[in-house]
Amino acid sequence: MTRTAAVIGGGVIGGGWAARFALMGWDVRVFDPDPEAERKLSEVMANARRSLPGLSDVALPAEGSVVLCATVAEAVDGAAWVQESVPERLELKHRVLAEVQAACPEGAVIGSSTSGFKASQLQEGAARPGQILVCHPFNPVYLLPLVEVVALPANPADIVAEAEAVLQGIGMYPLRVRAEIDAHIADRFLEAVWREALWLIRDGVATTAEIDEAIRMGFGLRWAQMGLFETYRIAGGEAGMRHFIEQFGPCLSWPWTRLMDVPELTEELIDAVAAQSDEQSGMHSIRDLERIRDTNLVAMMRALKAQNWGAGAVLKAQDARLAGGMGGDHPSYDAPVETLRRAVPLDWTDYNGHMNEAKYLQAFGDATDRMMEIVGCDAAYIRSGGSFFTAETHIRHIGEVLAGAVIRVETLVLKGEGAKMHLFHRMFEGERLIATGEHFLLHVSLATRRPTPPSEGIAATLSAIAAAHAGLERPEGIGRAVGRR
Structure with a gap:
């Protein structure tokens, strides 16, 4: 029987969730009061249909339906999974989560796409706190497998297990965050790089294009397939990580970063960043950039799948699930x-x-x-x-x-x-x-x-x-x- 997922908030992240669920065979109901929601959602779905199936070497399930609903209650009625993806305002999330819990099944998993709020903040004042988890994805949700899952003692073990099983079932990689912390794990790294990048622009050291080239021509490629610590372990040579730390540890006390000194976002700095970004990428529409991004991601992830490595190992495991023992x-x-x-x-x-x-x-x-x-x-x-x-x-x-x-x-x-x-x-x-x-x-x-x-x-x-x-x-x-x- 086809299961139903509800997505509350159909923007970039919510639309990506809707596409991921639908293309993995779930029926999806979406609530979003934006009068442009139908157009935006259809464009995300079109991009997902173009790219996601190509990650798999077996047939995907029959695509589920995607329906826009007039109310939150209509969207979540009977849903096995509810994904909250509204803007990052805590009072708004509390109000939406209360509406969701008033109408959804008590056994449904409620995941929040929040990039910054803690699970305990989301659960404050909730009728059933144990239903609510942080399930933070990365854009584009329909391609990238990572979902940071934050659960607390208030979350029953069966709810957490069901959440992880569902995420794996739609081809994602649930990463359990051991303890709640502001911005979870990955966004803390991104924020650190973002702050340093702003200083480099502010101080005239580099432009937006030069910073992006430094990432995508160098360490970004290493990180894509091996992460941070495995990369540095190799940098330590045959002596491994201990040698790397002994060799480069003193750098931590050198003035290589202004990480804790955040530049003021003056109009002058904002104008500089915006102007450089326009010069760098303004010849492409957002839809064009999304398709370029998706094409590159599919090629990289398929290359990793051929090696059964990193994100590619997740794709290979999903192919095996989708094949369902067809070979026998x-x-x-x-x-x-x-x-x-x-x-x-x-x-x-x-x-x-x-x-x-x-x-x-x-x-x-x-x-x-x-x-x-x-x-x-x-x-x-x-x-x-x-x-x-x-x-x-x-x-x-x-x-x-x-x-x-x-x-x-x-x-x-x-x-x-x-x-x-x-x-x-x-x-x-x-x-x-x-x-x-x-x-x-x-x-x-x-x-x-x-x-x-x-x-x-x-x-x-x-x-x-x-x-x-x-x-x-x-x-x-x-x-x-x-x-x-």
Whole structure:
């Protein structure tokens, strides 16, 4: 049964929460009195649909509904999760949380997106303090996995466990904050860097563009995949962190930072920051910058996923959850076998804006891998010394497909005898045929790298599928030579 999430406040953060929940299969109700809420929310949803599915190498659940509600009570009625994302004013949050608790189920989790307030401040005067947690995300919520979760003794263990399970279930990484503190963990770092950056501008040392280059060309890349302490451990060389501290510890007493001395935000400083930022990025609209950001994040996070590292490890675990053990299922053979269903990621597109030709081959290669698993040539079998190698491939590019589109591949086994496996893949977007791929494979011994018969089990399964598929209609394109119509 589809679960319902309510989002109170549909701005940048609230809209990101709505997109994350909806694209992970939840129905979402949003309350926001802003007359522009529907437009803003639809734009966030469009960006999320373009980018989030491309982080996954398996199909996302069917998208849930997103509905704007006229009242808080309407939005939270029956919701299993309520995410408060209203502006950072404590009296406003108290008023909204009281409205939420008056209408939502007693067992619902109420998460606050607050970046600065403590959980104890949010719980003050609440009818059921134990329902309310800090669940602080990072923008864009639909891409970045981190959620800082702050719970107190007033929060029952089952509420906290449910909150963390839900967050993991929508592909996020709940980081439990050990003790409540103003601005939690990550924003305290950001605030420190922000203060130092303001001084560098104020003192004429650097511009906004130069500061951003220092981050994104250097330590920002290191932090993205390894954080602070692992980075410094490596900087200590073979002697590790102790050596790093011994070597660089004295720097803490040097005048390298004005961290505790905050510059006054005079009109002159504000004008300087704004003018430099306009010169740096003013040629792009906000929507353009969001799409540039999303494209870069997807590419970086997918690279990390290939290494099962950092944020990429979270994506890999989410793919496994979404796949739901698909690899162990044996489908019916009385029709072409669906061997792939996924979205086209942003980094699969080229200068023409559509999926590039190499990625058609990758998709068909993934479909072939799935068929290998179905016949029994899985990871364990390959470790035992046998596998299939592709000997010949022919791909026809029939239609273009864009980033975010959901593609599926249906596969026919044309031949399965001896060491030979002959496959014909068809790729669809909906019912539209996008491409076909014909692939001829040979079973080999990994010890000799020469053709050899497969195991009896694989041979029997492959032969059975080929026999079942022999009675099916032969789609157009089988045996097609290059350029021949």
